[in-house]
Amino acid sequence: MSSRSSRDRRAALTTLTYTSGNFLPGVIPTKLFSGSGTTIDNSGIVFSGSSPMPINWSGSSEPPETHTITTTSGGFIVSGTNSSSALGILYSASNVITLGTLFSSSASELQAASYMELSEALTELYSLDDDCNDWKIQPPVYNASLQVAAALMENDVPKPGVFIHGRRSVVFNWTIAGINLYLTISKSKLSVLLSSPEGIEMRTEFVGGSGEDTNRFFSALGSAHLISPPEPASSFSVPSDK
């Protein structure tokens, strides 16, 4: 990306420095509940030249010459400044690439790509015109559904299908051994429902702030071998009575 003015392009040389190695606490397994190591383990690097909007810089008539490197792998981002010795440093995790790491990395990339679709679907639901009042999800519901989706991705849960009942909730669903799993996300509540052709098998809910650690639930889902619904159902749909 390049949005610098010609004046900026004449700026002094900048050295970008990248540091690789087992530098960050990102190597703490993400499912280790005792650590605060990165929970953003789906790797991906955004290198955005000078593109980040320098907001409200002060103390200088010149806008900063920025070179920003963003990584969600280590959850760590550093950029240069407007001095000639400006540096950007990227700290990435793990200096030993094991076979397992390679496989999980590749799986994570696939997972991230599929979750991008989910993220876009949620954003689309949130950004609908106001005249789509019955379909447009409320901001708190959007925020909560993003949280849940991010936690699911974090725990390697396959991308769910998504649909809505109305403005106040978003539903994620999967199948598992002929049973359907539905997570209904509202502003501060997560309802879990399992149903089979015979009827409802189980129903429970987590209320934000109740003390129940929903991360443990998401972690358990990660090993439940859930299956994403068939592709046509994975895009959001609106109930026919709306």
Added chain:
Amino acid sequence: MGKWKAQLGRITLFPIIPAGADVSSAADLYKRVWASDPDNYQKQPQAGLPFAPSFAQGSYSGLIVSCSVHPIRIDFSLSPPTLGPSLNLIEDTKQFHEVLARTIPSVVEATTTTVNRAACLAQFANVTANYRNANALMLKSLPTQYALRLSDEEDFILQLNRPRAVGELRMNFVTKWSVERLQVLSLQVGPGVIQSSGLNQLVSEHIVGTVLLDNNNSATARLSKDQLSFVLTEALRGVSDGQREAHLDLEGF
């Protein structure tokens, strides 16, 4: 052997899930915590990576400080100023501790998100000439009861958690010892620049012994402001205790 220096400090808040409340942008939080505008800000990208964080970064008290806001975590990080194309570390550990300690009440004050976990993390590093020296460094720092023997092995890692109740909360006190081979890649960027350096000029390698202290509370219903302050203060105290037990002899801790 060289002196231990700070590599990274971080305060992390974990919001309750689901919590539908609006989350401040990284720029807003940055301004509230460090009372100045960031030098760089990137809003949450709508394309590219799913759930990518918004990010704000600047300098504060001689350190690079940054805030990133992700749907399931909020990080406030301290890192070394970038002084040259080398491995940059924070020399002044007293200053590092002071900034970390000063940041805690600001974070507690600034946060409007309901959180159920919080963490304070610090990583320290000591650059050595080779793996043998780095391993010797580790042996000096490791708890003696494990009676480990190391000579010229590579990529050593040992991590322990010593959880305990602190007040009414259960807290984790994680320590990780590791020997790292860090590569620094330096690239000159500018109009008309063709960098003719060979690989050795582009890439430098450093063998570094590191000790990471990552202290946090186990998930609870919700942390009040007082509890959040308590957890982060205790976690930072745990960093001080941890570095002392690991014989890092850091000034200011």
